[in-house]
Amino acid sequence: MDHSLEIRHCRILIALSDYGSISAAARALGVAQSTVSETLLSLERLIDTPLTLRRRGQQSTLTAAATTLLPHARALIAAAEAALTTVKPDMTRIIRLGSVESASTFLLPAALAAFRKRWPSIELKVSIGVCDDLRRRVQRGDLDAAITLDSLNEEADDQSRSRVLAMTQLCLFVSRRRAPKKNTISQHDIARHTLLLPDPDGAFNTIMRGWFAKQLERPRIESAGSIDGVKIAVRDSDCVGVLPNYAIAKELTSGEFIRLRLRHPVPDVALGLTLRRPAMKDSPLHDMIEHIERALISSKRAARKTTRIHH
Numbered sequence: 001m002d003h004s005l006e007i008r009h010c011r012i013l014i015a016l017s018d019y020g021s022i023s024a025a026a027r028a029l030g031v032a033q034s035t036v037s038e039t040l041l042s043l044e045r046l047i048d049t050p051l052t053l054r055r056r057g058q059q060s061t062l063t064a065a066a067t068t069l070l071p072h073a074r075a076l077i078a079a080a081e082a083a084l085t086t087v088k089p090d091m092t093r094i095i096r097l098g099s100v101e102s103a104s105t106f107l108l109p110a111a112l113a114a115f116r117k118r119w120p121s122i123e124l125k126v127s128i129g130v131c132d133d134l135r136r137r138v139q140r141g142d143l144d145a146a147i148t149l150d151s152l153n154e155e156a157d158d159q160s161r162s163r164v165l166a167m168t169q170l171c172l173f174v175s176r177r178r179a180p181k182k183n184t185i186s187q188h189d190i191a192r193h194t195l196l197l198p199d200p201d202g203a204f205n206t207i208m209r210g211w212f213a214k215q216l217e218r219p220r221i222e223s224a225g226s227i228d229g230v231k232i233a234v235r236d237s238d239c240v241g242v243l244p245n246y247a248i249a250k251e252l253t254s255g256e257f258i259r260l261r262l263r264h265p266v267p268d269v270a271l272g273l274t275l276r277r278p279a280m281k282d283s284p285l286h287d288m289i290e291h292i293e294r295a296l297i298s299s300k301r302a303a304r305k306t307t308r309i310h311h
Contacts, residue, residue: 009043010073012036017070018127094123098134098146102247111295115288122284131202138274149203150272164270166296171248172260173241175234179258186263191217194239196224203269211266
């Protein structure tokens with residue numbers, strides 16, 4: 001029996017960390033869920049300790065042992081790729097893109113499909129994560145670029161090459177069955193409810209807390225763990241969901257959810273791009289960014305159309 005740490009172990013561990021579940025890791029790697037599970041079990045046998053904690057209704061969480069092993073796994077993958085490059089300089093190039101869940105799900109698919117069609121020799125690896133972690137991974141060199149959501153009041157990190165790609169709005173919404181009778185509601189009205197956000201930290205949390213900073217009464221802000229988690233919870237409760245326009249547009253159009261008309265609009269949120277190094281003109285990375293920017297422009301136009309329909 002082989003007692004060595006293998007590249008396959010490292011890839012599975014990294015994918016599980018980046019995507020949060022066995023099913024998502026399997027989709028990202030293009031393998032069966034059983035392959036991910038078997039490889040994970042093989043690694044757990046090798047180090048003789050569990051690597052994940054699975055809680056009902058939540059994504060898998062890495063154990064302390066897995067978190068300790070993770071940077072070594074990334075280093076091993078990087079060393080393997082560097083070694084191959086020395087003997088095969090013309091091997092397929094790789095772009096490693098990080099993204100927040102909402103952008104990856106609702107904004108990037110069309111743009112990245114067009115990019116892959118134009119650059120078939122480029123291997124594009126997409127990792128999902130939270131904003132602060134994605135920016136740190138770019139700075140460490142684990143990612144070439146990252147799409148994040150940022151409060152306009154956030155100060156850019158001097159070590160990162162960041163810029164705003166586009167602006168978007170946050171939508172506060174409720175179940176159709178619990179639509180308010182008032183045409184326009186105030187912050188005081190909203191403060192009586194629980195606000196549900198995808199992540200416990202990050203730009204949305206910063207924006208909402210800042211929006212209520214001058215209010216005597218403030219709402220309870222909770223995390224639902226994911227975009228789908230927010231929608232499911234709002235559908236079955238009197239909570240108020242908080243998501244970017246593009247992530248809820250389909251449900252607003254169908255009438256499943258109702259957008260709250262606010263007396264004082266929530267500040268805009270910035271879709272930001274952080275780069276490991278400047279993207280050279282005519283390079284694959286530069287072209288990928290242009291594809292993403294065009295997708296953001298199209299999405300913004302569609303969001304404006306949806307907003308006009310529901311106002």
